[in-house]
Amino acid sequence: EVQLVESGGGLVKPGGSLRLSCAASGFTFSDYSFSWVRQAPGKGLEWVSSISGTSSYIYYADSVKGRFTISRDNAKNSLCLQMNSLRAEDTAVYYCARERGLDPPWPSTKWGQGTLVTVSS
Amino acid sequence: SYVLTQPPSVSVAPGQTARITCGGNNIGSRSVHWYQQKPGQGPVLVVYDDSDRPSGIPERVSGSNSGNTATLTINRVEVGDEADYYCQVWDTRSGSSNSGSYVFGSGTKVTVL
Numbered sequence: 001e002v003q004l005v006e007s008g009g010g011l012v013k014p015g016g017s018l019r020l021s022c023a024a025s026g027f028t029f030s031d032y033s034f035s036w037v038r039q040a041p042g043k044g045l046e047w048v049s050s051i052s053g054t055s056s057y058i059y060y061a062d063s064v065k066g067r068f069t070i071s072r073d074n075a076k077n078s079l080c081l082q083m084n085s086l087r088a089e090d091t092a093v094y095y096c097a098r099e100r101g102l103d104p105p106w107p108s109t110k111w112g113q114g115t116l117v118t119v120s121s
Numbered sequence: 122s123y124v125l126t127q128p129p130s131v132s133v134a135p136g137q138t139a140r141i142t143c144g145g146n147n148i149g150s151r152s153v154h155w156y157q158q159k160p161g162q163g164p165v166l167v168v169y170d171d172s173d174r175p176s177g178i179p180e181r182v183s184g185s186n187s188g189n190t191a192t193l194t195i196n197r198v199e200v201g202d203e204a205d206y207y208c209q210v211w212d213t214r215s216g217s218s219n220s221g222s223y224v225f226g227s228g229t230k231v232t233v234l
Binding site (some may be wrong): 111 | 122151152154156158162163164165166169170175205207208211220222223224225226227228
């Protein structure tokens, strides 16, 4: 069974840092690109970042560029999102999503359950 | 940046047809994907590449895309179809061969009366 399990969310002060992880299982991790997508409370979906299967292609939304870093470890079947200089507007549930192919763009065919990040003093 | 416009809400009686639109400049030239999201759950892909269905999605769910509007159609609507629906496209940024972004529509809440 394909599974994506996010972790690392929590409460952090403005200007702080947080590292999200997504543990994958049930498929060949390196065959797929991945995205992080977030959803602020009561709001719609917002794409954050994507990474290709070999990490050759990496993309960021303008809203997080320079502050967030996406990475993956194909040996550990793990996806990460390092979030620095966090702002109140980064408060959201962050979803890990597996795309349909190796290099973006592809639709996201499998999503995790999400992890909540709250940025507040 | 590219903008996708969806109506905030659509109401439909059980057994009827729900049509959810996603407007964008010449969206017909792009591949559109649709996601369903129920409260407290992660999104689920229901249509990709304008009109293809992933396995497990019923045939009464379909998509089309032409001109400036993509449409998700749900025939014979059931109570279980009540959810938020989002369209998505890829936007290749002009002036860069290795740059782009995913764009989501603002979402449409489908209410089954």
